[in-house]
Amino acid sequence: PAPHLPSVTTERMPGKAAERRDDMGADELLTTAEVARWLRVSEPTLRRWRAEGVGPTATYLSSSLPRYIRSDVAAWLRQQRAA
Numbered sequence: 001p002a003p004h005l006p007s008v009t010t011e012r013m014p015g016k017a018a019e020r021r022d023d024m025g026a027d028e029l030l031t032t033a034e035v036a037r038w039l040r041v042s043e044p045t046l047r048r049w050r051a052e053g054v055g056p057t058a059t060y061l062s063s064s065l066p067r068y069i070r071s072d073v074a075a076w077l078r079q080q081r082a083a
Helices: 021-027 032-039 043-052 070-082
Strands: 066-069
Touching (some): 032 043, 032 066, 066 070
16 A cells, blocks of 8 residues: 555634545645655655656646645556566
8 A cells, every 4th residue: 555644634614623634545636745755755856757757647736736646646656666
């Protein structure tokens, strides 16, 4: 299984219990910082990989808002291990 990032809790609405961000599982969207921590590389390294097309696939929510789908990063890691 893919390494698990620490859960982050956020308060969605006042008075309601905090919800865990990892409820989406494999389809969870991760930030550059979260993926960099997971892979134990720097954010600039991950940005360079993204620009060079050699890192995990990024999905852009806007022209300047890249996100990574957890299952895509896990698949990329498996591919790196197999190479």
